[in-house]
Every structure is written in structure tokens, then in C-alpha cells.
Amino acid sequence: MNCPADQGLQLELEGLVQGIGFRPQLVLRATELGLTGWIANSSGGVKLEAHGPRVQLERFVDELLQRPPRFSQITKLSRHWLPYNQDHQAFCIAPALREGSASALLCPDLALCADCERELRDPGSRRHQYPFISCTQCGPRYSVTRGLPFERCNTSYAPFSLCDACAQEYSDPRDRRFHAQTISCSHCGPELLWNGDVVALDRGLGHATAALHRGQIVAIQGIGGFQLLADPQRSETVACLRARKGRPDKPLALLSSHQWLQELCVVSEQEAELFGGPSAPIVLLRRRRNTGLDAGVAGSSPWLGVMRPASALQLLLLESFGRPLIATSANRSGEPICRDACRDQAQLAELCDGVLSHTAEIVNRIDDSVVREAAKAPLVLRLGRGLAPVAIQAARPRSAAVGLGAQQKGALAILQGNQLVLSPDLGDGSNSAGLLHLEDTLQQWLSRHQLEPNHVLCDMHPGYGSTQLAKEKGRHHGSVLGLVQHHHAHVLAVMAEHALTGPQLGVAWDGSGWGEDGSLWGGEFLQVNAHSVQRLGHLSPFPLIGGERAVREPRRVALALLHGSYGPAWRERLAGLRDLPWLQSFEAGELELLEQSLSRGPQPVNCSSVGRLFDAVAALLGVQQRCSFEAQAAIALEGLAMEAFDAGTLPRDRYRLAIVEGQPFLLAWKPLLEALLVDLERGRPTAEIAYLFHCALADALPAVAARLESRELVLAGGCFQNRLLLELSLEALQAKGIAVHWSQRLPSNDAAIPLGQLMTLG
Known part of the structure; x- marks a missing residue:
């Protein structure tokens, strides 16, 4: 009663x-x-x-x-x-309610939890050694979802009818798998396949392990797509893997247990938490020497990217092999990751020697996340499995919209009600395969969320494939098309993450983005509101000799800076540096031809990019003359600077970037270049010079803040993925009492731009 x-x-x-x-x-x-x-x-x-x-x-x-x-x-x-x-x-x-718009948020995929791992190892458990074990606290989520709400019937696990034992667990409120949508066991779950044939677990693991020990490359079906596994101690295997992927230099990640991690890398408490957390990302760590890894795994990089197994299948194969494995995306460099053993059979055949897969379909392909620790907080380098999709709450509900981002770091975001939802990094949108992946993902998202956008937003660069796609989709949906300046979106993304309203003083430092004046920006000081952006200052511009070729050849950017500082007399300025590796990187007559392009014919496009400034310094210090992947020179320069940091030989003097008054003001790099050349002539160690370069950039920030009388600063753009630059900048700004905001949940690179674009809707 x-x-x-x-x-x-x-x-x-x-x-x-x-x-x-x-x-x-x-x-x-x-x-x-x-x-x-x-x-x-x-x-x-x-x-x-x-x-x-x-x-x-x-x-x-x-x-x-x-x-x-x-x-x-x-x-x-x-x-x-x-x-x-x-x-x-x-x-x-009760049964799911299908009422209203499909605005529920999708959970990121969750890595194998401690309870399931204990059960996996327990000989008395009925899921002992079961490769698809999961519960309510772990397992695939985003990668297997077709529709909303998140119920088994809306996932790729729908074809697997529960056996009586699983059905009992599913309906028992006291059980860890009570209403776990990906529940299964060996009697009712997916089947394991080796090269397309159904196999028992021991045979599948046996075939894959034997192939790896023979030096072959094995593709394994991970949570969001296929990974290529290989022995990191075999030089010929590493070289073969790089050739097949078309990835000559970019470091390769490793799959490792926590025990082996300590032998491979120097790991802080915060980094260990990232490694062992539920997202199980690739964590960028300082590597130890004499680890037994082939030099081709990470090249000269002082860092290793290492992750723990995200699924039981990965864990079982890793333990069967008995030591760390290379684990890299199963794709040709710059293309989307393979997700289906049948549809991607031809590509997998080119990439690997054997395929360990299963019959649970991957609906939404997603690469592994990449993070590092910086300023005692996570710094997201690639938003992927375990972290994406990521939702940011807007201040108020707005009309439905989609943002299609920029180009090299393809991504999209949707605005539904008061939720801004950012997709995983979708890869390089500059090729046809990457652009098709963006378009397919857009259609999946619009369908899943039953979204008819009133606005479609994109970058203002006229040559981006995402811009052309936005125009096409805008016409198709009858949507309002919005073109958003690249660095405006960068700053707005950070503001969204920290719930900041305008106006804010934003620093946008990256490789490049199309500017309102038709030049390439990338070293910007901006006054930002949702609806407007004012360019208060920027790095002194310099020409990009050869346009896109200059992005791949830092040596060209160095020539532009030398010519910009000393004109035709730059050779005389380098008279005392005849053995400079930068000079030796050019063939006979090559410098003269490049120099002529600065004075004859069509003028190269101007650039104000801090990212390209990194390139020029890396070239002059002999670190990198040509690049095969994005930010290669900047990453190498950070590594060189860290050598001085680790050795404790930190110089007390400083280089400087001068503020030149004007509307907008300029941050001049010429004094820095002259100081750098003087130190090279004196024989100063290049590691110290690299460190001083980072300090000069960091020291410029409080100087600019003081000039603009600002006590708050937003740091945005891919340059702030550089841990040393970020931490030096925070130290310099906080010493002056200036509040600083930077990306932590979102990547600071172009993959967050779609979310920033949506913020322009106010």
C-alpha cells in the first residue's frame, strides 16, 4: 500500500x-x-x-x-x-523508444577492460581465451553502429543470435553483461577466419604467429579497421612493410604489453595512465636506447608510438608472438584504412602475407588515436578509436548544420540541437580515396542522425575537395553555404572546447591556411568572435618557392628566408659556412634556377606560416631537407632541441622575434635568422640552436600579449602539437600572469576545424 x-x-x-x-x-x-x-x-x-x-x-x-x-x-x-x-x-x-530526432550521442569504442581480461585468462570461465569478449564497460561501439539508439539490432552484432547462456546473462541485472549489446561467446559470436577460411582460435593464432616469426606481414581485424603487424626486430621485414605502404620515413607504432613498455620507453605516471586507459590510444613516448628494435621502425625520432591491445584478439596474438609488434594501419599511405576482408581483399593482398579476420562487420572505419602528454595533460595528435566521436555542448540550441573541415586532416562535424559532434580524423582529403571516404562518412552520419542540415560550412580555400563537396551538398540539401577562414575556425575550436565566448585573442600557428588576402597564412594573431575575425598581426611573410613543392622541401623555404633577409648577397653572408649541409643538398645550378624564380616570371605565393619557419630552420641546421610526411621537419627539429634539454645544456641567452609596428603588426624573423647564422659560424651545437629557436617563439607570445594589453590567450593550430613549444609558451605566458587556453580533448591540428566552422553560427 x-x-x-x-x-x-x-x-x-x-x-x-x-x-x-x-x-x-x-x-x-x-x-x-x-x-x-x-x-x-x-x-x-x-x-x-x-x-x-x-x-x-x-x-x-x-x-x-x-x-x-x-x-x-x-x-x-x-x-x-x-x-x-x-x-x-x-x-x-524497457524496449527502446524511437521518438523524435536521432540525436543520441554515440559512445567511442572502449578497449578491453580489466574484468574481461581476467575472465579471458581464467581457465574456469566459459569465455576463457574467447577473442571477442566484451561487457557493458568495454568493446566496440562507434565502429559497429548502423543506427540509433544503440541497441544490438542497430549494430553489426545483430546477425549473432544469443545462445541460452548469453541470453541469461543479458537479462540478469546482477550480471556484468546485463543489456550489453555486444555480448557473445564461442557458441553464438563471430567466427575467426584465416585467409578467409573459418578456423579455431588455436589454429588461427598459430598460423598468424608462425607467419610473423618467419618475417611475414600479417593483417589483423582490429576494432575500427585492419592493422598490419610485423616483427620490429627484422630489418628486411620493416623495409618491406614501408615499401608496401609507401611510407618511407614516418615512424611506425608498436603494440605492446605494459611490462614491455617499460623496457622500450621512459614512461611518466601520466603517460602510463594514458597507455592503460579505456581508449587505449597510441601514446607518443621517449624511447630508450638499445631496445633491439630495427632502426627503420622510428628512424632518428627520439619518440616511439606505443599502444596496448584494444581487443582480446589483439592481446591473444601479441602474447602468442611473445614480444612487441609493429602495428600500423592497413592502408597505402594517405588512403583510408581497410575495414572489410572481402571488399578490400585486393588491397590487403598487396599489403600483407596473411589475414586474421572475423565475421563481425566494421561499419564505421576508424584509425587508432594518437596522444602525447604535455603540460601534465593529454594532447591529442590524432582523434580516433577510443576518443571519437567527441561531443562539445554549445551554449544554446541552433539549427542543424554540418562542417566539412579543411583538407589534409579530413574530418566533419554536425550541429544538432545544442550538441557539436566531431568525427574521427578521416585522413588525407587531397586524394580521391580520401575525399570519397569523407563523402561516404558524411552520408552515414546524416542518415544515422536523421539530419537535414540548414547550413553547410567549409574552408574558404577554393581548391580544397572538401570545399567543392560542401558546395555540392549545399545545393542538394538546399542549405546555406558558409565559407570560414581557416585560422578563424582553428581558434573557435579551442574556444568551443573551453566554453569561451568572444572576443578572444587567438594565436593560430600552423602549416598554412588560405588567407582573406589570397596568401597563405599560418602565423596569426587574431581577434575572434563567432561571427567575425580581425587580423591584428602575423609573422613576416616570405615566398613559397614552387608552391606545394616548398612544403615537401624545407630547403626551399630556407632559401626564401635567406634571400628575403640579404637579397642576392645571401651567398656572401654564408661565406663562412661553405660546408653547410643545406648548401650541399642542392645540385649544380639548382640554386640559381630557384633564385631566378624569385625575380622573374610569376611571383611565388607569399606565406606567413610558423610551420614553414620550422621547416627553414630545420633545413639550415641540417636536420631535414626533404619531407615524405607532414610536419617531418618540425618533428625532427623538436627532437633535436630535446637533446639540449635532456643534456641539461640549456643556453641562457635568447634569440628574438621583433615586433614591427603597423596595421597589422609583423612578427619579424630576420633578427632570429641572423642570430642563428652567427651561432652556426661560431660552432654552437645545433641542439642548442634548435632549443633557442623554440624559446624565441614562446617568448614572442607574452610580448605580443603585452602590446595588445591582453591577459588571456587562446593557442590554436598544429604547431602547438609540439610539446616543447607548448610547454615553453605556457611557462612564458603564465610567468606574466596571462591565462592560456589550448586544445586537450580536441586535436589542435586541422582535424578540429569542422567544429570551429560550426561555431560561426553563433
Whole structure:
């Protein structure tokens, strides 16, 4: 019999509340409080109705807000009090409600949890050595989802009907797999395949392990796509892998246990947490010497990218092999990762010698995330498996929109209600395969979220494939097309992450982006609001000799700086540096031809990019003359500077970038270049020069802030993926009492630009 204090309460919850065991955890809490009712996934999140004493209902809500279920992010909670209903006998999970727009957030894929790993190793468990083990706290999510809400029928696990034992676990509120949508076992789950044939686990692992020990390359079906695995101690295998991928220099990542990690790298407490966390990203770490790895794995880089197994299948194969493995995306460099053993059979045949796959389809391909620790916080280098999609709450609801980003770091974002949702990094959009991947992903997202955009936003660069796609989609949907300046979007993305409103002083340092004057920007000081941007200052411009070729050849940028400082007399200025590696990188007559392009014929496009300034310094110091991947020279220059940092030989003197007054003002690099050449003539170690270059950039920031009388600064753009530059900048600014905001949840590179584009809608 109910007492007068009994009532009913209806809650509607939005945010990240699906795919994380949210409903099972609330069933347990409600039951402990003696409440009855139901809870269900909905198209927009979760809806529940609870009945019982009002004091217990209020306690239920308080605990929900103060101790939300793990991984959840409640962005909106609506409550409605109801009359008490005594018909409910218990608190249960009800069938999903398909009402309203499909605005529920998709959970990122979650790596194997500790409970499932213990069960995997337990000979008494019925999931002992089961390669697809998962529960409510781990397993594939985004990668297997076709539609919303997140229910088994909307995932690629729908074809696998539960056996009686799994069905019992699924329906038992006391079980860890209560309503786990990817639940399965060896009797009802996916089948393992070796080169397309169904095999038992021991045979599949045996074939793959034997191939790896023979020095062959094996493709394994990971959570978001196929990975290529290889022995990192075999020179011929590493060389073969690089040739097949078309990846001559870019460092390769490793798959490792935590025990082996300590032998490979120097690991801080924060880095160990990143490595072992539920997203299981590739973590960029300082490598130890004499690790037994072939030199071709990471080249001269002082860092190694290392990740733990994200799935039981990866873990079982790693342990079967017995030591760390190279683990890199199964794709040709710059192309989307393979996701289907049948459809991608031809490409996989070119890349590997054997394929270990299974019958659970990957719906949404997604690369591994890459992170590093900087300033005692995570710094996202690539937003991928385990971290994406990522949602940012907007200040207020707005009309539906999509942002299609820039080019080299392809990505998209949608605006639905008050949620800004950013996709994973979709790869290089400058080739046809990458652009097709962007278009396919866009169609999947619009369909899954039942979204008809009123606005389509893109970069203002007229040559980007994403810009052309935006124009096409805008016409198709009858949407308003918005062109957003590249660096405006960079700064707005950071502002969105930190819930900042304008105006803000933003520093946007990157490789390049199309400027409003038709030149390439990349060293910008901007006054930013959602709807407007003012260019207050920038790095002194210099020509890009050969346009895109200059991006691939830092030596060309160095010539532009020398010619810009000393004119035709630059040779005389270098008279004391005849043995400079930079000079020796040119063939006879090559310098003269490049120099002529500065004075004859069409003038090269001007550039104000800090990223290209990194290139020029790297070339002059003999670090990198040509590049085969993005930011190769800048990464190498950071590594060189870290040698001085590690050796404790930090110079006390400083280079400087001069502020030249004007509208806009200029940050002049000529004094820095002269000081650098003087130090080269004196024989100063190049590691110290590289360190001083980083310091000069960092020291310029508080000087500019003082000139503009600003006590707050937003740091944006790919240059701030450089840990040394970021930490030196924070130190210099915070010493002057200037508040600093930078990307942590989002990447600071172009992959976050779609979200910044959406912020222009106000």
C-alpha cells in the first residue's frame, strides 16, 4: 500500500548515456532505493520513469548528478513529477523508444577492460581465451553502429543470435553483461577466419604467429579497421612493410604489453595512465636506447608510438608472438584504412602475407588515436578509436548544420540541437580515396542522425575537395553555404572546447591556411568572435618557392628566408659556412634556377606560416631537407632541441622575434635568422640552436600579449602539437600572469576545424 509521500518521476537525459552500461547501473541504483518503474534508450538519449517515496526519488536524482555512471556525460536532464503508479512490480529496462530526432550521442569504442581480461585468462570461465569478449564497460561501439539508439539490432552484432547462456546473462541485472549489446561467446559470436577460411582460435593464432616469426606481414581485424603487424626486430621485414605502404620515413607504432613498455620507453605516471586507459590510444613516448628494435621502425625520432591491445584478439596474438609488434594501419599511405576482408581483399593482398579476420562487420572505419602528454595533460595528435566521436555542448540550441573541415586532416562535424559532434580524423582529403571516404562518412552520419542540415560550412580555400563537396551538398540539401577562414575556425575550436565566448585573442600557428588576402597564412594573431575575425598581426611573410613543392622541401623555404633577409648577397653572408649541409643538398645550378624564380616570371605565393619557419630552420641546421610526411621537419627539429634539454645544456641567452609596428603588426624573423647564422659560424651545437629557436617563439607570445594589453590567450593550430613549444609558451605566458587556453580533448591540428566552422553560427 502506498503512502501519501509516494510519487512518480519522469526523467529525460541527453548526452553520452548509451553504450556505457548507463541503464544497467541505474536499474541497480533504483532497485537499491526500493523504486519501481522502467528505463529505456531513446532516439535522443535515455528516458525513465521511477515510482516510490519522494525522498528516495530525490536521492536517486542527486546521486545520478553527483555520481553519474562511468564514462557518461549528462548534458541535459529534464524532470516531470507524476502521480504514483503502483502497477510497476520492479525497476526494469524497457524496449527502446524511437521518438523524435536521432540525436543520441554515440559512445567511442572502449578497449578491453580489466574484468574481461581476467575472465579471458581464467581457465574456469566459459569465455576463457574467447577473442571477442566484451561487457557493458568495454568493446566496440562507434565502429559497429548502423543506427540509433544503440541497441544490438542497430549494430553489426545483430546477425549473432544469443545462445541460452548469453541470453541469461543479458537479462540478469546482477550480471556484468546485463543489456550489453555486444555480448557473445564461442557458441553464438563471430567466427575467426584465416585467409578467409573459418578456423579455431588455436589454429588461427598459430598460423598468424608462425607467419610473423618467419618475417611475414600479417593483417589483423582490429576494432575500427585492419592493422598490419610485423616483427620490429627484422630489418628486411620493416623495409618491406614501408615499401608496401609507401611510407618511407614516418615512424611506425608498436603494440605492446605494459611490462614491455617499460623496457622500450621512459614512461611518466601520466603517460602510463594514458597507455592503460579505456581508449587505449597510441601514446607518443621517449624511447630508450638499445631496445633491439630495427632502426627503420622510428628512424632518428627520439619518440616511439606505443599502444596496448584494444581487443582480446589483439592481446591473444601479441602474447602468442611473445614480444612487441609493429602495428600500423592497413592502408597505402594517405588512403583510408581497410575495414572489410572481402571488399578490400585486393588491397590487403598487396599489403600483407596473411589475414586474421572475423565475421563481425566494421561499419564505421576508424584509425587508432594518437596522444602525447604535455603540460601534465593529454594532447591529442590524432582523434580516433577510443576518443571519437567527441561531443562539445554549445551554449544554446541552433539549427542543424554540418562542417566539412579543411583538407589534409579530413574530418566533419554536425550541429544538432545544442550538441557539436566531431568525427574521427578521416585522413588525407587531397586524394580521391580520401575525399570519397569523407563523402561516404558524411552520408552515414546524416542518415544515422536523421539530419537535414540548414547550413553547410567549409574552408574558404577554393581548391580544397572538401570545399567543392560542401558546395555540392549545399545545393542538394538546399542549405546555406558558409565559407570560414581557416585560422578563424582553428581558434573557435579551442574556444568551443573551453566554453569561451568572444572576443578572444587567438594565436593560430600552423602549416598554412588560405588567407582573406589570397596568401597563405599560418602565423596569426587574431581577434575572434563567432561571427567575425580581425587580423591584428602575423609573422613576416616570405615566398613559397614552387608552391606545394616548398612544403615537401624545407630547403626551399630556407632559401626564401635567406634571400628575403640579404637579397642576392645571401651567398656572401654564408661565406663562412661553405660546408653547410643545406648548401650541399642542392645540385649544380639548382640554386640559381630557384633564385631566378624569385625575380622573374610569376611571383611565388607569399606565406606567413610558423610551420614553414620550422621547416627553414630545420633545413639550415641540417636536420631535414626533404619531407615524405607532414610536419617531418618540425618533428625532427623538436627532437633535436630535446637533446639540449635532456643534456641539461640549456643556453641562457635568447634569440628574438621583433615586433614591427603597423596595421597589422609583423612578427619579424630576420633578427632570429641572423642570430642563428652567427651561432652556426661560431660552432654552437645545433641542439642548442634548435632549443633557442623554440624559446624565441614562446617568448614572442607574452610580448605580443603585452602590446595588445591582453591577459588571456587562446593557442590554436598544429604547431602547438609540439610539446616543447607548448610547454615553453605556457611557462612564458603564465610567468606574466596571462591565462592560456589550448586544445586537450580536441586535436589542435586541422582535424578540429569542422567544429570551429560550426561555431560561426553563433
